[in-house]
Amino acid sequence: MKEIKFILNGKEVSVEADPLKRLLDVLREDKKMTGVKEGCGEGECGACAVLKDGVLVNSCMIPLGATEGCEIITPEGIRETEKGKLIIDAFGDAGAVQCGFCTPGMMMATEALLTINNKPSEPEIREALSGNLCRCTGYDLIVKGVQIASERGKDLW
Amino acid sequence: MVDSYRPRDLKEALSIRAEHGSTPLAGGTDLMVRYQSWTGTLPLFTNSIMFVGHLKEMNFVKKEDDVLLIGGTATLTSVANHSDTPVVLKEAVLSIAAPALRNNATLTGNICNASPAGDSICALYALDAVIVIEKNGSSRELPITEFITGPGRTVLAADELVTAIKVPLKSSSVNDFTKVGTRRANALSKLSFTGVADYKNGRIDSIALTFGAVGPTVVRSVELEKKLKGLSGADIKSKISSILEDYSTVIVPIDDQRSSAEYRKKVALNLLEKYLKELSNHE
Numbered sequence: 302m303k304e305i306k307f308i309l310n311g312k313e314v315s316v317e318a319d320p321l322k323r324l325l326d327v328l329r330e331d332k333k334m335t336g337v338k339e340g341c342g343e344g345e346c347g348a349c350a351v352l353k354d355g356v357l358v359n360s361c362m363i364p365l366g367a368t369e370g371c372e373i374i375t376p377e378g379i380r381e382t383e384k385g386k387l388i389i390d391a392f393g394d395a396g397a398v399q400c401g402f403c404t405p406g407m408m409m410a411t412e413a414l415l416t417i418n419n420k421p422s423e424p425e426i427r428e429a430l431s432g433n434l435c436r437c438t439g440y441d442l443i444v445k446g447v448q449i450a451s452e453r454g455k456d457l458w
Numbered sequence: 459m460v461d462s463y464r465p466r467d468l469k470e471a472l473s474i475r476a477e478h479g480s481t482p483l484a485g486g487t488d489l490m491v492r493y494q495s496w497t498g499t500l501p502l503f504t505n506s507i508m509f510v511g512h513l514k515e516m517n518f519v520k521k522e523d524d525v526l527l528i529g530g531t532a533t534l535t536s537v538a539n540h541s542d543t544p545v546v547l548k549e550a551v552l553s554i555a556a557p558a559l560r561n562n563a564t565l566t567g568n569i570c571n572a573s574p575a576g577d578s579i580c581a582l583y584a585l586d587a588v589i590v591i592e593k594n595g596s597s598r599e600l601p602i603t604e605f606i607t608g609p610g611r612t613v614l615a616a617d618e619l620v621t622a623i624k625v626p627l628k629s630s631s632v633n634d635f636t637k638v639g640t641r642r643a644n645a646l647s648k649l650s651f652t653g654v655a656d657y658k659n660g661r662i663d664s665i666a667l668t669f670g671a672v673g674p675t676v677v678r679s680v681e682l683e684k685k686l687k688g689l690s691g692a693d694i695k696s697k698i699s700s701i702l703e704d705y706s707t708v709i710v711p712i713d714d715q716r717s718s719a720e721y722r723k724k725v726a727l728n729l730l731e732k733y734l735k736e737l738s739n740h741e
Contacts, residue, residue, distance in 0.1 A: 319500055320462045321507060323490065326498050343491040344559050345644045356535070356561040362490040363562065364483065364501075366462055366509050410558070431643035432556025 307368045309334075310378030320366025325349045327365050328375055336376030336405045340434065347433030350406040351375050357413035359432070376405035379412055384457050388412065388450045397446035399437030406433050411447050419458035420451060461506040468515045471508060472594045472619060479616035480508035484531050485562040487555075488571045511564070516621055519543070526625040534560035534568070534578075542627060546652050549635040550581035553650075556643045566620045572606045572675075575647040575716070579606065580670030581635055582625070583678050584652040590622040599624070608674050628664065630654040632740050634733050637670075638725055640716075647671045648717035651729040653737070660741045661688050667730065672711040672722050679708045695738040702727050702734075 306315045309332060316331050325342075328334040328351070340346035342361050349360040352374040379385035388408050391397075398404050407430065414421055414429035421429065426447045427440070435443060463480055465471035474480055481503070483489050493501040510516070516530035521542040528537055537543055538551045538560065554560060554568070554577050568578045569589065582602050589605040591598050591614065606612050614620065634653045639645030650670035656663050665686050669677040682704050686694070694701075711722035 319459065320464070320509070321460070321500050321503065323501070330498060339497055342494055342497065344487055344555065347556070347558060350558055353562075357558040358562045359487075359558050361494075362485070362487045362559070364462075364486055364490065364507075364509070366464055366507075367483070367486060367511050369464065369512070413557070429557060432558045 303366075305365055305369050307370060308372040310374055316365065318365055321364045323361055324351070324363040324365055324368055324373070325360040328360060328373075334375045334377050336380070338402055338405060340402070340406075345432075345434065346403070347406040347410060347430075348403055350409040350433065352378075352409060352413060355416070357410055357432075374409075376408060379408065384412060384415075384454065387454050387457065388446075391450035391453060392443070392446040395442050395446035395449055397438060397443040399435075403433055403435040403437075407435070407443055407446075411450060414447070415451060415454060415458040419454065421447070423448070459500060460503045463506065463508045465508065465510070465513070468513055468592075468619075468621065471510055471513060472592060472617075474508050475619055476594050476617040478506050478508075480506040482510045482570075482619060483507050484511040484564040484567050485533065486511070487559050487563040488567060510619070511562075521627070524627045526627055528565050528623040528625065530566045530619065530621045530623075531564055532566070534563050534565060537565050537578075544581075544585055544625065544627065544630070544654075545633045546635040546654055547578065547581045547585060547625065550577045550637070550650070550652070553577050553635070553637040553639075559644075565623060569602065569605070569623065570612060570614065570620055572608075572610050572612050573646075574609050574674055574676070575650075575671040577637055577647055577650055577670065580650045580668050580676050581652045582623070583668040583676045584654050584666040585625050585628075586666070588624040588626075589620055590624060591618050592621045593618045597621075603675075603678070606675050628654075628656070630656050630664070632656075632733075632737050634729075634736065636729050638729075646716060649711070649722045649726050649729075651726060651733070653730075653733040655737055657691075657741050660690050662686055662690075662694070662737075667705075667733070669709055669726050669730075671716075672709050672726050677708055679705070682708065691738040691741040694734055698731060698734050698738075702731055705730055 338348035340348035518529040519540040655665040
């Protein structure tokens, strides 16, 4: 056990845990951030996606010890922001959500994409979402959701 | 449960390697999956772990003279984004998994994992990459072909650390990296192919052809490449079937869960044929 400090959704937090514990488990169990989902647990589905120092990563593959001093943002950290609300509304309007399990990860991937490219083409959107699996929608409506977010969010990103 | 260490700098990391032989963990994208256990429980590592991903001294991708230097903790994303990265390496790296994984995984990790299906390795064999290895008080450099000795096996000693990869930047006019997998993202290779070649005065001046996931390590035959040097495009065109015959003797894949030996061999030779046709049109 060790005390590890990092910044979680803008606030410095301290966690007493084994440094090899998965960030995913730390977020869900220790920090009750259940917007982060576990799908496959091996980096294939993207349901556990978070931002680490501004870039999209899979929290199931990151041990806590590798996050010391890093800035971690979970779906809880973006859903109340102007950008987060815009993505949520865009996904809703597009019908991009069915069972909803992949949605937090899809939103994180969308936030990460629009941050580096606020006018993505359709192939760029599909590439950006390529690490996120959805077993309901067939993806087209999620792509549409990202397009709506990009159009409405003109100057936000 | 195993111990873990978080060195302050490279020097301390080398000391930890010397004292404990801990497994270096940079991005964790291979190790965390290989040793994963049940949800909420710790990964079942069998050796102590040393975090290295945060070490800034090894986090660089830069061009120095005619060499691209890739630091031991440089991520796949940073390799793909660098303007001097050779096109086959860029394509190989972008064929790996998906953005979230590439943001975290390192090129050095892909090499040290030494999977026969490691996509970057296929390109790095063709580019004559050199592995920079350090330990307390000394360092050595090895061609990647000597660094990897078998599936999951390298010559890295318990007290050593790979601190950088050197990729010579050579002129190359006909470049191809192709990966064959079950889907475009997040699939391990059934097989992969890399071809790089350059003409001088209408004759092939340099050429490297490598095949991934069709043997215990990436397949490259310097002897067969020698036979191609000095040929013109027209020569290549007239010799395609004999070149394919030559290569069919060195491509000896196996059946496994991802593909069959027969499929791998057929497709590897098809990719070679496609490359040779392109090469013959490019003098």
